[in-house]
Amino acid sequence: MNQYVIAIDQGTTSSRAIIFDHSGNIVSSGQMEHEQIFPQAGWVEHKPAEIWNNTREVIASALSKANLTRHDIAAVGITNQRETAVVWDKTTGEAVYNAIVWQDTRTQDIVDELSKDGGPERFKQKVGLPLATYFSGTKIKWILDNVDGARAKAEAGDLVFGNTDAWVLWNLTGGVDGGVHVTDVTNASRTLFMDLDTLTWDEEILGIFGVPLSMMPAIKSSSEVYGTVHTSQLLREVPVSGILGDQQAATFGQAAFEAGEAKNTYGTGCFLIFNTGEEIVHSKNGLLTTVGYKLGDAPTHYALEGSIAVTGSLIQWLRDNLGMISSAPEVETLAAAVEDNGGVYIVPAFSGLFAPYWRSDARGAIVGLTRFVNKNHIARAALEATAFQTREVLDAVNADSGVPLTELKVDGGMVANDALMQFQADILGVPVIRPKVVETTALGAAYAAGLAVGFWKDLGELSSNWSEDKRWEPKLDQAEQDRQLRLWRKAVTKSMDWVDEDVR
Ligand SMILES: Nc1ncnc2c1ncn2[C@@H]1O[C@H](COP(=O)(O)OP(=O)(O)O)[C@@H](O)[C@H]1O
Numbered sequence: 172m173n174q175y176v177i178a179i180d181q182g183t184t185s186s187r188a189i190i191f192d193h194s195g196n197i198v199s200s201g202q203m204e205h206e207q208i209f210p211q212a213g214w215v216e217h218k219p220a221e222i223w224n225n226t227r228e229v230i231a232s233a234l235s236k237a238n239l240t241r242h243d244i245a246a247v248g249i250t251n252q253r254e255t256a257v258v259w260d261k262t263t264g265e266a267v268y269n270a271i272v273w274q275d276t277r278t279q280d281i282v283d284e285l286s287k288d289g290g291p292e293r294f295k296q297k298v299g300l301p302l303a304t305y306f307s308g309t310k311i312k313w314i315l316d317n318v319d320g321a322r323a324k325a326e327a328g329d330l331v332f333g334n335t336d337a338w339v340l341w342n343l344t345g346g347v348d349g350g351v352h353v354t355d356v357t358n359a360s361r362t363l364f365m366d367l368d369t370l371t372w373d374e375e376i377l378g379i380f381g382v383p384l385s386m387m388p389a390i391k392s393s394s395e396v397y398g399t400v401h402t403s404q405l406l407r408e409v410p411v412s413g414i415l416g417d418q419q420a421a422t423f424g425q426a427a428f429e430a431g432e433a434k435n436t437y438g439t440g441c442f443l444i445f446n447t448g449e450e451i452v453h454s455k456n457g458l459l460t461t462v463g464y465k466l467g468d469a470p471t472h473y474a475l476e477g478s479i480a481v482t483g484s485l486i487q488w489l490r491d492n493l494g495m496i497s498s499a500p501e502v503e504t505l506a507a508a509v510e511d512n513g514g515v516y517i518v519p520a521f522s523g524l525f526a527p528y529w530r531s532d533a534r535g536a537i538v539g540l541t542r543f544v545n546k547n548h549i550a551r552a553a554l555e556a557t558a559f560q561t562r563e564v565l566d567a568v569n570a571d572s573g574v575p576l577t578e579l580k581v582d583g584g585m586v587a588n589d590a591l592m593q594f595q596a597d598i599l600g601v602p603v604i605r606p607k608v609v610e611t612t613a614l615g616a617a618y619a620a621g622l623a624v625g626f627w628k629d630l631g632e633l634s635s636n637w638s639e640d641k642r643w644e645p646k647l648d649q650a651e652q653d654r655q656l657r658l659w660r661k662a663v664t665k666s667m668d669w670v671d672e673d674v675r
């Protein structure tokens with residue numbers, strides 16, 4: 172009875188359900204990709220109904236593969252792609268527009284308009300974030316401004332907002348039949364609307380954006396019972412008791428609980444999170460300030476974050492848009508066929524550049540092309556782009572903290588790539604370490620849910636579940652590392668200043 176915890180990982184490209192045992196080992200899982208919708212250059216959408224249907228399917232698949240029922244599950248945890256905005260009518264359960272995904276840049280005009288008074292850092296001291304298309308706030312405003320009748324319905328109290336955690340939780344707990352409209356502090360800290368200090372919605376900022384407070388979910392801790400699964404669902408009556416945004420969940424799943432600990436997750440994008448403990452640290456080097464985790468009534472843990480928009484999605488682009496490879500792992504074979512990048516650097520500024528530059532006027536650039544260059548060099552440069560971007564984020568973390576990191580814990584889909592991990596260690600100059608369970612995102616959400624119901628007793632118990640699988644030591648000499656970084660930084664300057672009145 173109750174020997175397992177299930178985590179729902181609602182990610183950018185897929186939804187997963189993973190069942191963990193008490194040692195943090197994976198017992199079974201289900202996974203389904205959902206459609207990526209690109210209606211125009213710079214726009215990225217998902218269908219909320221598809222996400223909810225897939226969530227139900229993957230839960231069913233994970234349970235049936237392990238021959239388990241709801242009676243075996245002690246708790247449900249939810250983790251999610253952050254910032255992606257869903258606005259739905261709570262009286263019908265229907266979304267009024269597709270989910271606007273975190274990578275979507277359609278709200279640049281809203282950002283420019285709001286920045287006129289006080290610049291992009293206008294709300295940063297309070298919310299930890301610069302004004303940028305990345306965060307939920309401008310996406311909610313866009314829906315209210317552009318979807319017929321949405322503003323009137325929102326003002327009448329019928330429309331509600333959530334990131335995909337809140338969308339899944341509301342549906343899981345009953346939807347129109349009493350669904351719970353709640354999010355956790357980590358997701359709330361990505362909207363531009365939450366005061367980091369008080370952990371409440373800031374009514375002044377909501378007013379400036381024209382978003383009614385009634386649309387916003389209640390902000391709860393990352394680990395407490397929010398409700399139970401509705402009787403119409405497979406997991407009926409099981410408590411839902413953990414929510415963490417996916418990058419915070421991975422940090423928690425890596426057992427990086429203390430100030431000074433960090434992890435980097437390599438998926439669609441790359442996100443380095445550095446735990447600053449109970450202190451709210453404001454970056455001087457282009458990092459975000461965000462909530463790391465909050466367990467029930469215990470003090471809040473904050474973090475600095477270096478978000479990189481495009482890493483694994485550059486590999487997907489080689490596959491889907493250029494047809495250079497037929498699967499992501501093939502990039503490693505192509506790259507291995509050449510000694511070096513042949514002088515090519517790819518700056519994948521598809522959504523502008525995120526940390527540490529925050530340049531929305533940047534667009535992707537491939538530089539250093541000569542007749543010598545072939546597709547192997549391009550493949551290599553695409554992988555190296557991930558490592559260079561991570562190096563720039565790590566430099567920012569070190570500059571902010573004053574104490575250089577001596578190693579980097581890694582996870583996510585791209586860490587299966589040995590060549591990338593070796594190059595990452597080379598270009599950072601510190602060891603890169605992969606744990607045995609690389610599904611740290613789901614594991615973190617499972618931990619948060621399990622702690623709330625007493626399935627796990629404390630953080631010490633979770634730390635003892637972590638173990639090292641593989642480590643890559645740096646091998647590149649300093650002069651070569653410096654030369655490569657100089658060229659990378661030169662390439663970055665070439666991607667900037669591209670967007671103007673002719674290019675959006
Ligand atoms: N062997 C590989 N080499 C390089 N990139 C890879 C490899 N395997 C997967 N990827 C990339 O990793 C990403 C998937 O990782 P995942 O952690 O599942 O992403 P997410 O959680 O963002 O959906 C994809 O963008 C894919 O292109």
Ligand SMILES: O=P(O)(O)OC[C@H](O)CO
Nearest residue numbers: 182183252253438439440
């Ligand atoms: O779903 P992922 O793993 O691509 O993560 C997306 C991030 O949460 C965006 O901030």
